[in-house]
Amino acid sequence: MLRFIVRRLLGAIPVLLGLSVILFLFLRLLPGGGPAEAILGQHATPELVAQISHTQGFDQPLYVQYFDYIGRLLQGDFGSSFIDGRSVVDSFLVRFPGTVELTIGALIFAVGIGIPLGRLAARHPNSWLDGIVTVISLFGISIPVFVLGYTMAFVFSVQLHWLPDVGQLDPRLDIPAVTHFSVVDAILAGDWHVVDALSHLVLPSIALGSIPLAVITRITRASVIDVSNEDYVRTARAKGLTDRRVNSRHIMRNAWLPVTTVIGLQTGQLLAGAVLTETVFTWNGVGSWVVTSIQNHDYVVVQSLILIFAVIFLTVNLIVDVGYAFLNPRIRYS
Amino acid sequence: MTASPVAVQAGATERASRGLWGDAFRRLMRNGPALVGLGLIVFFVSCAILAPVIAPYGPNTGSLSNFLQGPSPSHIMGTDKQGLDEFSRVLYGAQISLTVGVVAVLFGLIGGTIVGAIAGGAGGLLDSVLMRITDVLLAVPGILLAIGIVAWLGHGEIQIMLAVGISYSPIFARLLRGSLLALRESDYVIAARSMGASPRRILIRHMLPNALTPLIVQATLAAATAIIDVAGLGFLGLGPGDPRVAEWGEMLTDSRGFLQNAPWLIFFPGLAIVVSAIGFNLLGDGLREALDPRLKR
Numbered sequence: 193m194l195r196f197i198v199r200r201l202l203g204a205i206p207v208l209l210g211l212s213v214i215l216f217l218f219l220r221l222l223p224g225g226g227p228a229e230a231i232l233g234q235h236a237t238p239e240l241v242a243q244i245s246h247t248q249g250f251d252q253p254l255y256v257q258y259f260d261y262i263g264r265l266l267q268g269d270f271g272s273s274f275i276d277g278r279s280v281v282d283s284f285l286v287r288f289p290g291t292v293e294l295t296i297g298a299l300i301f302a303v304g305i306g307i308p309l310g311r312l313a314a315r316h317p318n319s320w321l322d323g324i325v326t327v328i329s330l331f332g333i334s335i336p337v338f339v340l341g342y343t344m345a346f347v348f349s350v351q352l353h354w355l356p357d358v359g360q361l362d363p364r365l366d367i368p369a370v371t372h373f374s375v376v377d378a379i380l381a382g383d384w385h386v387v388d389a390l391s392h393l394v395l396p397s398i399a400l401g402s403i404p405l406a407v408i409t410r411i412t413r414a415s416v417i418d419v420s421n422e423d424y425v426r427t428a429r430a431k432g433l434t435d436r437r438v439n440s441r442h443i444m445r446n447a448w449l450p451v452t453t454v455i456g457l458q459t460g461q462l463l464a465g466a467v468l469t470e471t472v473f474t475w476n477g478v479g480s481w482v483v484t485s486i487q488n489h490d491y492v493v494v495q496s497l498i499l500i501f502a503v504i505f506l507t508v509n510l511i512v513d514v515g516y517a518f519l520n521p522r523i524r525y526s
Numbered sequence: 527m528t529a530s531p532v533a534v535q536a537g538a539t540e541r542a543s544r545g546l547w548g549d550a551f552r553r554l555m556r557n558g559p560a561l562v563g564l565g566l567i568v569f570f571v572s573c574a575i576l577a578p579v580i581a582p583y584g585p586n587t588g589s590l591s592n593f594l595q596g597p598s599p600s601h602i603m604g605t606d607k608q609g610l611d612e613f614s615r616v617l618y619g620a621q622i623s624l625t626v627g628v629v630a631v632l633f634g635l636i637g638g639t640i641v642g643a644i645a646g647g648a649g650g651l652l653d654s655v656l657m658r659i660t661d662v663l664l665a666v667p668g669i670l671l672a673i674g675i676v677a678w679l680g681h682g683e684i685q686i687m688l689a690v691g692i693s694y695s696p697i698f699a700r701l702l703r704g705s706l707l708a709l710r711e712s713d714y715v716i717a718a719r720s721m722g723a724s725p726r727r728i729l730i731r732h733m734l735p736n737a738l739t740p741l742i743v744q745a746t747l748a749a750a751t752a753i754i755d756v757a758g759l760g761f762l763g764l765g766p767g768d769p770r771v772a773e774w775g776e777m778l779t780d781s782r783g784f785l786q787n788a789p790w791l792i793f794f795p796g797l798a799i800v801v802s803a804i805g806f807n808l809l810g811d812g813l814r815e816a817l818d819p820r821l822k823r
Contacts, residue, residue, distance in 0.1 A: 208665070210659065330808070336803075
């Protein structure tokens with residue numbers, strides 16, 4: 193197992209190096225002149241361009257710039273924003289907890305509803321119940337996050353006033369940001385402020401969790417039906433075990449495997465989905481930061497964030513693969 | 527004693543072979559959900575083609591004095607903040623959103639097929655290098671790669687097609703390479719090789735046609751996500767960039783501020799995206815079942 197993990201980690205190195213070359217060239221080869229011109233946009237004067245090119249090292253040969261870039265990355269220096277001058281790492285640490293919270297909320301929604309729905313459909317295949325579950329999952333994969341988000345915001349915020357649709361916390365509560373996890377900060381602040389934090393999480397979590405919900409429902413259904421037709425399940429029933437025991441001991445134990453893999457893979461995809469969800473709900477996370485950085489031509493931030501997203505994505509995928517080996521003793525990675 | 531030909535005919539009538547595609551087509555035509563999907567796609571394509579005939583107004587004809595009017599007989603889907611007819615813009619939007627989504631998938635399919643065929647056909651070092659490149663592209667999750675490429679290429683329909691196409695191509699490349707590797711040792715490929723067929727001929731005449739079915743299914747399903755992704759780019763302000771161009775995603779961006787007064791601005795373009803994506807998803811699932819009858823939903 194250790195050898196497998198080490199091999200996977202080593203395998204990630206060329207991928208990240210390749211991506212670093214592409215992202216390095218992304219900034220250097222921006223259309224419309226050099227990187228300094230692109231960053232400055234309409235404010236580009238020859239003096240400013242020369243100044244930025246010099247301070248950022250854009251006037252050096254490309255290979256010198258690349259090694260300099262890699263050297264700084266290895267020291268944890270992802271550059272600074274051209275807009276507010278803050279280091280990307282500092283801003284990332286403030287915004288990442290928001291994205292993590294949203295991802296956890298979406299996963300709880302998708303897993304908590306998807307697995308029971310999938311099991312329900314599998315118990316009565318080709319029934320009207322199965323039909324309804326199929327239609328729900330079809331909608332889940334066909335509805336864009338922003339359409340679902342706005343529709344829910346209209347119904348539950350604008351019309352019914354049940355849930356908030358903007359931000360992570362009510363600004364009037366003035367909750368101090370200690371951990372930047374809004375739920376944790378709200379708990380620390382006491383006074384049941386956590387209810388406010390959780391109510392802000394509901395709509396964005398559902399919007400972000402809609403695609404994983406659909407995928408998890410489908411895979412649970414298919415997996416449970418598959419396992420239910422196995423000989424050992426028939427044997428278990430034949431020897432008179434209760435339905436409940438067959439379900440928990442024989443079916444679900446084996447049906448979990450593909451379901452957990454899909455949950456893991458969907459977790460990685462949620463990062464990309466957060467870009468749209470955070471924009472819809474003005475959520476202060478990494479996803480909405482990507483969008484504002486692109487709009488502000490803050491290319492250093494865009495470049496660094498794509499790399500950070502890739503590192504997180506590869507890490508999540510590795511954890512999924514390792515977790516799969518733990519769960520399934522039949523698989524041994526060599 | 528041998529059975530007379532007449533007796534055999536009475537027991538089982540022999541039908542002419544219809545081939546893989548003929549059988550698949552018959553199965554598809556008996557698949558209700560897939561037909562619904564096909565119907566939805568035909569409906570939206572007709573809307574796109576007939577937009578100039580059906581639409582009561584041009585995509586950019588309207589007057590500011592009509593802004594944010596609710597659905598009424600003269601504007602069945604209401605008007606937007608510039609007084610433009612929402613129904614007409616949804617119809618014209620079908621032209622952009624469907625074309626950009628489908629062409630993006632075609633770009634991805636062509637790129638992925640070339641890379642996958644070279645990698646799966648050639649093997650060796652070239653295969654390793656090409657697969658590492660696809661690994662790099664696959665390391666950036668989902669729509670983020672397309673966002674990065676559009677940020678780099680700039681606004682425009684071609685740029686969006688390229689961005690979404692590039693972000694899909696590694697998926698197609700890996701799929702095709704996997705199928706080709708599985709086919710390499712199949713009997714008919716070995717037979718062709720032993721008869722002296724060139725590697726190129728084996729790849730193009732024997733292996734590719736047999737490896738295409740999963741690609742076709744994947745491409746149909748990808749069309750659904752491409753329509754959603756293209757709308758997502760438009761929604762994020764990375765769409766065609768020309769406010770005169772009606773694009774479903776961009777139409778939604780503007781609606782945020784009018785959630786309270788004009789919810790129809792979200793509802794109708796949103797519905798168009800959802801229903802067209804459902805169409806491609808249903809057809810894709812149906813094609814999968816038709817082309818591989820062992821599979822059930």
